Amino acid sequence: MTVPNRSASRRAAKPYSRMVTIGDATLYQGDAYEILHTLGWFDVLVMDPPYVIDMSGGGKFRADRKHFSEIEEEELDRGFDYSIINALMCGAVVVFCHNNQVPELSTFLNGSFERFTICAWHKSNPMPVANKSYQPDTEFYIHAWNRDFAVAGELADKKRHITTAVGKSDFDHPTVKPDAVMAKIITNVGGRSICDPFMGTGSTGVAAIMAGKRFVGIEKNPKHFATAVERLTAAHAEAERLAAEQEAA
Incomplete structure (x- = not known):
């Protein structure tokens, strides 16, 4: 009797449940820790991973801040494993984090990496809370890079901060970053291939497509993955329209 080689079957199984290609972008639905290492080299990783956040408190205002509960439900307050950032498999990385994560x-x-800089997104309309600390008027992201992937863009693009308003997302996700923030980040990273292993609803991918970059995104939440597919499909169509207009001019 032939015994099936179960270990070989497991190795052959795809680490993702769905893959969608949109122009020069490829999206995978699944766990980034199982998928990313199978995809090879990327010039830049750009990610907004789960923060380490104490979601307790909020007092009498907690009921009005539904995104707090959404963050807990999606386990976006438990941090992430730093080992997903493999400096041998990328030239640079941009990582959003809670201020308490900055030192580690x-x-x-x-x-x-050879160099790194702590950058900031300043919110012009932060929530009027402090929870025995400071107002949440700033979110940090760290840009680290090796020599061949230094900070890109014109001098005016190379400020370490950007100020925009924050508001309710149209994409039913509690931590969506504004398009202007992601566009700045994509302007500042060197290289052409961008991967976001915690893609969410696809903000990094939209910015990458509009900048003419190759994008790969990974997202395990089926609802957010579907939203990312819709957003990147629309962004690809818009990028093609703009390119056609420019060529015709």
Whole structure:
């Protein structure tokens, strides 16, 4: 009797449940920790992974802040495994993080890449809360890179901060970053291939497509994955329209 080789079957199984190609973008539905290492080299990883956040408190205002509960339900307050950032498989990385993560994460990145800078997204209309600390008027992201993937863009693009308003997302996700923030980040990263292993609803991918970059995104939540497919499909159509107009001019 022939015994099936179960280990070989497992190795052959795809680590994702769905893959969608949209122009020069490829999206995978699944767990980034199982998928990313199978995809090879990327010039840049751009990610907004789960923060480490204490979601307790909020007092009498908690009921009005439904996104707090959404963050807990989607486990976006439990942090992430830094090992997903493999400096041997990318030239640079941009990582959003909670301010409490800055010391540990910056130390990790400083030991993995040649240079790094702490950048900030300043919110012009932060929530009027403090929870015995400071107002949440700033979110940090760390840009780390090796020599061949230095900060890109014109001098005016190379500020370490951007100020925009924050508002309710149209995409039913509690932590969507504004398009202007992601467009700045994509302007500042060197290289052409961009991967976002925590894609969410696809904000990084939209910015990458509009900048003419190759994009790969990974998202495990089926609802957010479907939204990302819709957003990137629309962005691809818009990029093609603009390119046709420019060619005809």
